[in-house]
Amino acid sequence: MDDLLNGDPHELDPLERQVVAVFVDGVRVLGLPRSIGEIYGLLFISQTALSLDDLVQRLHISKGSASQGLRMLKNLGAVREAESGTERRTYYEPAIELKRLAGGFIREQVRPHLDSGKNKITRLAETAREIDDPDRRKFLSERMERLETWMRSGGRVLPVLQKLLGQ
Amino acid sequence: MDDLLNGDPHELDPLERQVVAVFVDGVRVLGLPRSIGEIYGLLFISQTALSLDDLVQRLHISKGSASQGLRMLKNLGAVREAESGTERRTYYEPAIELKRLAGGFIREQVRPHLDSGKNKITRLAETAREIDDPDRRKFLSERMERLETWMRSGGRVLPVLQKLLGQ
DNA sequence: TCCAGAGTTCAATTTAGTTTGAACAAACCG
């Protein structure tokens, strides 16, 4: 207890805990690990940039988790390194523009799956066209056509999404 | 081996296996369990409606999985019960309109989270307004305002999404 | 060159979430 006035800075206060919990929930919906939500959430309500060690101590997570979590968040464009004057240690700040967050998520988590899905389906459609039984071939080709339409819709929707979230 | 001509109907042929795999991948992106993808995938490439027992035998999953999976798919509006004349057993067909699938997913999996998030954040914003330190209060209120803006954006985007996918 | 601090890596562990299967309920029929 070296700071009785402000409380132990290593513990989250109730408001901080609740905000972090909201982000933990949020990222679970997106299929990202809980630590990502904790880290981003704490950065989001911190007035100053935080170091990896700050995150480890305040969230009670391991250095490994913090390191991996920060890497993913950087890849998503959700955190960036703050300008730290002469310090060797790097400090992190959250990106808080929804456009940027959505864009990173779409680029890193959605597009790759969409693209690989498109490829697989294109190949399946070719296979379907070579089936002997005409009845079965017709049916499967229709279904594959349907899948291709879905993928095209998906591809068209993403840019619109980004545009709508971008303000 | 009671059907040498068409192969054992209990085993998926290679094309079927690949299509099922595509759906298994697809639902994982959406954060749904693998069995959901298997079941929907098999229904999607089946020319006839299938019973729970068909799914159990062809996918080698348990009755429990098939039952739970079908329930979730029904809730999502992704499968419906086929008109089965006099039969007691019920047969299932996939819904293949993207509008319906996306609508069900949004209604069941997205909206509830969005709404509960909105509520939590509204309450947090109130708490933030009662903070003593003016500097901290201002900062947190801004951040909460930002969160509320995100939620509003999310709420506005969903109907657009549905509209775009609805044809 | 050696040391100390910062950050990364990855095998082992833990946890969260899915699947199983046995027991149960419900519907139909002789």
Next chain:
DNA sequence: CGGTTTGTTCAAACTAAATTGAACTCTGGA
């Protein structure tokens, strides 16, 4: 009724994924 078939439930087992922490690399002084 009793028996058979169909489908549901849920605690226990299992699996996939996240987290840990010890060993490592890298960098910047002294």
